Amino acid sequence: MAERIDCAVIGAGVVGLAVARRLAMGGREVVMLEAEDAFGTQTSSRNSEVIHAGLYYPTGSLKARLCVAGRQALYRYCAEHDVRHHRIGKIIVACDDSERPGLEKYRAQAQVNGVEDLLTLTADDLSALEPEVRGVAGFLSPSTGIIDSHGLMLAYLGDAESHGAALALGSPVLSGRMDRDGIVLAVGGAESMEIRCSAVVNCAGLNAQAVARALSGFPASRVPPTHYAIGHYYTLAGPAPFRRLIYPVARQDWLGVHVTIDLGGQVKFGPDFEWIDRVDYRFDESRAAAFYQAIRRYYPGLRDGTLRPGYTGIRPKIHGPGEPAPDFMIQGPADHGVPGLVNLFGIESPGLTSSLAIADHVAELLAG
Ligand SMILES: Cc1cc2nc3c(=O)[nH]c(=O)nc-3n(C[C@H](O)[C@H](O)[C@H](O)COP(=O)(O)OP(=O)(O)OC[C@H]3O[C@@H](n4cnc5c(N)ncnc54)[C@H](O)[C@@H]3O)c2cc1C
Numbered sequence: 107m108a109e110r111i112d113c114a115v116i117g118a119g120v121v122g123l124a125v126a127r128r129l130a131m132g133g134r135e136v137v138m139l140e141a142e143d144a145f146g147t148q149t150s151s152r153n154s155e156v157i158h159a160g161l162y163y164p165t166g167s168l169k170a171r172l173c174v175a176g177r178q179a180l181y182r183y184c185a186e187h188d189v190r191h192h193r194i195g196k197i198i199v200a201c202d203d204s205e206r207p208g209l210e211k212y213r214a215q216a217q218v219n220g221v222e223d224l225l226t227l228t229a230d231d232l233s234a235l236e237p238e239v240r241g242v243a244g245f246l247s248p249s250t251g252i253i254d255s256h257g258l259m260l261a262y263l264g265d266a267e268s269h270g271a272a273l274a275l276g277s278p279v280l281s282g283r284m285d286r287d288g289i290v291l292a293v294g295g296a297e298s299m300e301i302r303c304s305a306v307v308n309c310a311g312l313n314a315q316a317v318a319r320a321l322s323g324f325p326a327s328r329v330p331p332t333h334y335a336i337g338h339y340y341t342l343a344g345p346a347p348f349r350r351l352i353y354p355v356a357r358q359d360w361l362g363v364h365v366t367i368d369l370g371g372q373v374k375f376g377p378d379f380e381w382i383d384r385v386d387y388r389f390d391e392s393r394a395a396a397f398y399q400a401i402r403r404y405y406p407g408l409r410d411g412t413l414r415p416g417y418t419g420i421r422p423k424i425h426g427p428g429e430p431a432p433d434f435m436i437q438g439p440a441d442h443g444v445p446g447l448v449n450l451f452g453i454e455s456p457g458l459t460s461s462l463a464i465a466d467h468v469a470e471l472l473a474g
Pocket residue numbers: 116117118119120121122123139140141142145146147148149150151152153154155156157158277278279280309310311312313314317337377418419420421422453454455456457458459460
């Protein structure tokens with residue numbers, strides 16, 4: 107006999123934890139099923155830890171809406187729950203005149219997205235604010251920040267648990283089936299079991315498509331393709347030469363090798379971008395030369411031998427090379443026809459920033 111529960115959230119990364127928190131605080135019984143022996147060990151701990159303002163994303167997209175709403179909610183949440191963060195600000199820099207139109211594009215898109223606090227910078231302003239940065243013009247985004255993502259996940263988990271939610275670690279969801287009485291999940295691990303759920307939210311990140319495909323009866327045509335793109339981060343030896351985050355104008359559909367500073371003051375450069383065909387976090391040290399070259403476009407003072415291999419993260423992509431970057435794909439019952447099921451696919455950046463707003467969106471899909 108399958109044990110009966112109300113809601114299962116598959117995956118305890120920052121998004122699964124935010125969703126579990128939201129549903130538990132809404133009065134639902136929630137169990138989080140996490141394959142690993144700890145929460146948040148995948149993409150949620152392998153990212154830039156930036157609270158994005160929401161400048162870049164296409165008009166009306168979920169990424170634009172949920173990033174702007176999520177960022178505002180996240181700053182409030184961090185202040186109320188003592189989650190370490192810093193509204194450090196970010197400068198976007200045009201390294202030469204050919205990149206000025208890129209800046210203008212950002213400004214226009216930011217305004218449409220409701221980000222109205224960008225400040226235009228001349229080359230002199232840039233030198234005054236960040237003497238080590240070289241560029242012909244730029245913008246300052248004062249509402250961009252950095253956050254302790256582990257502290258955030260702990261806070262979400264604490265809220266969820268204090269509203270009755272339970273976290274089951276070492277509990278991979280292996281398969282599932284739908285019947286008239288709910289969704290039955292087969293869960294592996296030390297004590298394998300079946301659980302019958304009224305609602306299931308698939309927040310399995312890099313594995314979300316595999317989980318959806320393992321639900322027998324779920325329409326295969328509704329599962330997007332699985333692609334991965336790895337990004338490497340190098341750390342900088344020595345004290346931080348910058349006071350803010352520095353981003354070059356993006357040349358492709360990713361944000362370029364940019365500067366982030368963590369809450370301990372450690373400067374990191376990255377992530378770069380490469381399509382890969384399986385999840386493999388190994389660091390490829392042969393990338394150093396390309397990093398030095400990309401960084402020196404805006405930070406000519408970068409000294410040889412000061413970049414150290416840091417870590418990698420893998421973007422959960424639902425499109426392949428050469429295809430236009432799609433939106434977050436968050437499917438509720440109205441999209442796929444299975445009552446009580448929500449799938450989250452392609453929750454790449456700005457998923458951390460958007461986590462509280464994504465959770466509200468999921469709750470609406472389940473309610474409606
Ligand atoms: C390089 C990089 C940089 C980024 N930088 C930023 C940034 O600066 N700001 C920002 O807002 N966003 C950023 N993001 C995006 C952000 O990190 C993600 O959107 C977010 O972490 C996704 O969280 P998640 O919970 O969906 O996924 P994950 O953290 O991957 O969690 C999924 C969980 O599901 C579990 N799981 C998988 N399969 C199963 C199964 N079968 N059963 C049970 N559990 C399962 C996994 O173990 C994992 O714990 C970045 C992403 C990348 C890759």
